[in-house]
Amino acid sequence: xxxxxxxxxxxxxxxxxxxxxxxxxxxxxxxxxxxxxxxxxxxxxxxxxxxxxxxxxxxxxxxxxxxxxxxxxxxxxxxxxxxxxxxxxxxxxxxxxxxxxxxxxxxxxxxxxxxxxxxxxxxxxxxxxxxxxxxxxxxxxxxxxxxxxxxxxxxxxxxxxxxxxxxxxxxxxxxxxxxxxxxxxxxxxxxxxxxxxxxxxxxxxxxxxxxxxxxxxxxxxxxxxxxxxxxxxxxxxxxxxxxxxxxxxxxxxxxxxxxxxxxxxxxxxxxxxxxxxxxxxxxxxxxxxxxxxxxxxxxxxxxxxxxxxxxxxxxxxxxxxxxxxxxxxxxxxxxxxxxxxxxxxxxxxxxxxxxxxxxxxx
Amino acid sequence: xxxxxxxxxxxxxxxxxxxxxxxxxxxxxxxxxxxxxxxxxxxxxxxxxxxxxxxxxxxxxxxxxxxxxxxxxxxxxxxxxxxxxxxxxxxxxxxxxxxxxxxxxxxxxxxxxxxxxxxxxxxxxxxxxxxxxxxxxxxxxxxxxxxxxxxxxxxxxxxxxxxxxxxxxxxxxxxxxxxxxxxxxxxxxxxxxxxxxxxxxxxxxxxxxxxxxxxxxxxxxxxxxxxxxxxxxxxxxxxxxxxxxxxxxxxxxxxxxxxxxxxxxxxxxxxxxxxxxxxxxxxxxxxxxxxxxxxxxxxxxxxxxxxxxxxxxxxxxxxxxxxxxxxxxxxxxxxxxxxxxxxxxxxxxxxxxxxxxxxxxx
Numbered sequence: 001x002x003x004x005x006x007x008x009x010x011x012x013x014x015x016x017x018x019x020x021x022x023x024x025x026x027x028x029x030x031x032x033x034x035x036x037x038x039x040x041x042x043x044x045x046x047x048x049x050x051x052x053x054x055x056x057x058x059x060x061x062x063x064x065x066x067x068x069x070x071x072x073x074x075x076x077x078x079x080x081x082x083x084x085x086x087x088x089x090x091x092x093x094x095x096x097x098x099x100x101x102x103x104x105x106x107x108x109x110x111x112x113x114x115x116x117x118x119x120x121x122x123x124x125x126x127x128x129x130x131x132x133x134x135x136x137x138x139x140x141x142x143x144x145x146x147x148x149x150x151x152x153x154x155x156x157x158x159x160x161x162x163x164x165x166x167x168x169x170x171x172x173x174x175x176x177x178x179x180x181x182x183x184x185x186x187x188x189x190x191x192x193x194x195x196x197x198x199x200x201x202x203x204x205x206x207x208x209x210x211x212x213x214x215x216x217x218x219x220x221x222x223x224x225x226x227x228x229x230x231x232x233x234x235x236x237x238x239x240x241x242x243x244x245x246x247x248x249x250x251x252x253x254x255x256x257x258x259x260x261x262x263x264x265x266x267x268x269x270x271x272x273x274x275x276x277x278x279x280x281x282x283x284x285x286x287x288x289x290x291x292x293x294x295x296x297x298x299x300x301x302x303x304x305x306x307x308x309x310x311x312x313x314x315x316x317x318x319x320x321x322x323x324x325x326x327x328x329x330x331x332x333x334x335x336x337x338x339x340x341x342x343x344x345x346x347x348x349x350x351x352x353x354x355x356x357x358x359x360x361x362x
Numbered sequence: 363x364x365x366x367x368x369x370x371x372x373x374x375x376x377x378x379x380x381x382x383x384x385x386x387x388x389x390x391x392x393x394x395x396x397x398x399x400x401x402x403x404x405x406x407x408x409x410x411x412x413x414x415x416x417x418x419x420x421x422x423x424x425x426x427x428x429x430x431x432x433x434x435x436x437x438x439x440x441x442x443x444x445x446x447x448x449x450x451x452x453x454x455x456x457x458x459x460x461x462x463x464x465x466x467x468x469x470x471x472x473x474x475x476x477x478x479x480x481x482x483x484x485x486x487x488x489x490x491x492x493x494x495x496x497x498x499x500x501x502x503x504x505x506x507x508x509x510x511x512x513x514x515x516x517x518x519x520x521x522x523x524x525x526x527x528x529x530x531x532x533x534x535x536x537x538x539x540x541x542x543x544x545x546x547x548x549x550x551x552x553x554x555x556x557x558x559x560x561x562x563x564x565x566x567x568x569x570x571x572x573x574x575x576x577x578x579x580x581x582x583x584x585x586x587x588x589x590x591x592x593x594x595x596x597x598x599x600x601x602x603x604x605x606x607x608x609x610x611x612x613x614x615x616x617x618x619x620x621x622x623x624x625x626x627x628x629x630x631x632x633x634x635x636x637x638x639x640x641x642x643x644x645x646x647x648x649x650x651x652x653x654x655x656x657x658x659x660x661x662x663x664x665x666x667x668x669x670x671x672x673x674x675x676x677x678x679x680x681x682x683x684x685x686x687x688x689x690x691x692x693x694x695x696x697x698x699x700x701x702x703x704x705x706x707x708x709x710x711x712x713x714x715x716x717x718x719x720x721x722x723x724x
Contacts, residue, residue, distance in 0.1 A: 148448070153451060157482055
């Protein structure tokens with residue numbers, strides 16, 4: 001088992017990464033050290049309660065209350081959070097409660113946000129079970145829920161007391177969910193670690209075979225990159241954390257334009273290609289890098305192009321102008337000057353954005 | 363106009379205190395310095411929108427959206443916050459919005475909590491209009507809303523970017539609302555400033571005459587005390603901020619036992635007497651101090667005793683065992699050793715608590 005320390009100003013915590021790790025032991029150890037509470041409330045979904053019943057049974061010694069929610073994106077909502085708080089407040093009599101979010105990004109975000117606002121903040125632990133949550137969502141304390149008006153519009157920064165990652169959970173993950181995470185893995189490689197790019201180029205087959213060693217290596221490297229960035233800029237106000245949005249300005253617009261029919265992972269893959277193309281135009285990035293990434297993305301079974309009508313692309317453009325990340329009339333993009341060299345550029349022209357979008361049309 | 367700086371770790375800000383102060387000028391100045399946003403959303407209630415129409419009209423230059431809510435405690439709820447967020451998100455297109463909470467504690471708490479969770483935190487300014495909000499609730503960044511299960515169970519720490527206090531707003535405040543604030547004023551005097559106690563003993567008549575000079579002096583001294591404490595212990599995790607709970611453990615139990623029919627201010631007055639009595643028993647506080655405070659409280663028209671049946675007092679006891687402030691089976695009390703000498707005591711016996719409660723029965 002490997003450990004990574006995340007040290008934001010407010011609270012430092014440890015990420016534990018391994019396969020078939022003893023989760024109970026780790027939680028008990030953390031609880032001894034940090035006095036999280038005497039009553040664990042584990043939040044998961046129906047699918048995972050079934051799939052992970054052996055792992056969950058091992059937690060019996062903690063006597064957790066297990067709350068299983070529908071396996072649906074819609075539980076990541078303000079309304080559902082209110083319901084969840086009603087339930088957890090029942091266990092709060094004579095007890096000090098803490099939460100465990102056992103699941104993917106949806107469960108993690110809902111659990112984190114609930115922990116952030118209940119009694120002005122209680123402790124929570126993340127046990128991410130998808131590749132996307134293991135490499136990205138579970139680390140960094142960004143919590144959020146959706147409202148009708150938009151995604152992630154309600155949230156806080158609230159750090160977990162620990163993130164416990166068992167990569168064997170990925171064994172039951174369907175291929176499309178592995179791919180959801182791979183776009184983010186690719187992003188980390190581009191902004192921060194060339195060697196991870198080479199590793200993916202060599203080991204892509206092992207990824208889909210879910211080789212334990214390969215998955216552990218990939219998750220560890222990504223978690224380490226994210227932890228480093230979050231440590232330097234916990235609340236995204238120093239411009240350092242912003243580089244994690246590489247490819248995401250395009251991605252968010254593509255997701256929104258599709259009314260969220262196109263998944264985040266697919267949108268990020270397309271967004272990365274568009275951002276590489278925009279980098280060629282704006283920073284003079286070597287086009288060979290774009291070609292190299294396109295070749296790797298094919299091997300990783302990620303989409304390079306998107307077939308949609310003219311109206312769709314108009315919507316993408318419109319959303320890009322009002323993305324949460326570059327709201328208020330400055331179009332701020334994370335671009336690459338070279339591998340491992342992200343830069344933030346403002347005032348990108350709409351024509352450059354259009355030329356980049358052309359690049360991901362068939 | 364006087365200024366007080368609050369300097370918690372996360373964000374420092376200024377409290378402006380005066381009578382007939384130029385609120386627009388101050389907001390514009392803060393906005394220039396801190397870039398709060400280009401769209402102000404002012405949250406108030408129907409009563410204040412009418413009572414303060416002149417002051418509010420002067421804000422026209424800011425082109426704020428004014429949202430007036432019912433003048434009721436029930437708007438301080440998770441449900442209402444959700445509604446409010448729906449409304450404010452409408453103004454968030456192409457704009458950077460910030461909130462102004464114009465009202466008493468209910469408006470201030472709802473505004474602060476909404477600002478805390480919208481887009482992971484936006485700026486807000488407090489314009490407290492009651493004595494209680496001016497001396498206490500508006501300062502310190504404790505935000506909260508109620509859920510069915512209990513008061514203030516959902517909330518965060520989120521500091522305002524400024525607190526603007528115009529003591530002339532107190533002129534339209536009914537006497538019972540002045541008294542609501544006086545209990546807290548008395549608390550500050552006891553835990554931190556003997557001279558304020560003497561000031562109240564000499565000037566109590568001027569308080570009820572709402573003398574501008576007197577109100578400004580009292581609000582300024584209390585705000586200064588609270589600002590000092592909050593600066594040292596923003597999130598109540600260092601035990602310093604805890605002293606602000608003097609009298610409040612009893613008070614919360616009395617409020618809850620009455621199903622919130624007894625107001626916070628009255629409950630705090632009674633709680634202070636009980637806490638002084640408990641201090642006599644536990645720390646050897648000189649009983650002359652209790653007598654002196656009782657005499658002052660009569661002059662301030664605050665209740666010294668409460669007539670209720672046996673069942674009521676049983677409920678008070680029960681609530682005290684599970685108060686949010688001393689949950690998890692340690693009964694933690696703020697007591698006084700002497701004037702200006704608060705101490706935190708744990709493991710107070712139930713018999714001492716009962717003897718203290720006897721003291722506020724007729």
